[in-house]
Amino acid sequence: MVRKILFVLAIVVLLGGSAFAFAWWDSLEDNESVTIGVGQGVTLTVNLDETQETSGDLVPAGVVAQPGQVDEYVLVYDVELDRPIEGTLNLSVIAENILVNNASDLASYIDIDIDAAPTIGNEAIVVTVTVTLNVDSETNVDDIEALKDADITFDLTFEATQ
Numbered sequence: 272m273v274r275k276i277l278f279v280l281a282i283v284v285l286l287g288g289s290a291f292a293f294a295w296w297d298s299l300e301d302n303e304s305v306t307i308g309v310g311q312g313v314t315l316t317v318n319l320d321e322t323q324e325t326s327g328d329l330v331p332a333g334v335v336a337q338p339g340q341v342d343e344y345v346l347v348y349d350v351e352l353d354r355p356i357e358g359t360l361n362l363s364v365i366a367e368n369i370l371v372n373n374a375s376d377l378a379s380y381i382d383i384d385i386d387a388a389p390t391i392g393n394e395a396i397v398v399t400v401t402v403t404l405n406v407d408s409e410t411n412v413d414d415i416e417a418l419k420d421a422d423i424t425f426d427l428t429f430e431a432t433q
Contacts (some may be wrong), residue, residue, distance in 0.1 A: 272347040312430035351395035
């Protein structure tokens with residue numbers, strides 16, 4: 272009886288660990304720090320090809336990810352001002368100039384969601400950028416093929432203004 276219980280516990284731990292590992296692999300994060308000047312913007316050119324090398328190729332949500340594939344990239348930026356201020360400033364974070372394989376014709380398939388506080392003060396804040404691939408059953412087959420292992424780049428602009 273004790274062996275059966277231990278066997279069941281071992282199976283539960285093994286399966287639970289596998290689910291945790293898959294959830295971790297399914298959505299990997301990349302962290303960076305950004306310092307912005309008061310009244311000045313900083314624009315980063317984000318190249319997801321570098322993220323693909325470490326985390327895997329981007330596939331649409333709902334597709335069963337294989338090893339070497341993820342359904343989203345999560346980029347985390349610790350944003351701070353270059354000098355102390357009194358009060359707070361409005362924070363704007365904008366993604367633009369999305370390119371897929373150095374062209375804009377497939378950019379509509381790339382969704383970029385930015386989660387950032389609307390203001391920034393003397394404390395660093397976290398800005399989370401989630402990149403997903405938006406493909407559905409009506410997507411052109413040629414477009415789907417072009418999106419496989421695609422090189423995705425975009426500009427991410429951070430601005431702190433009054």
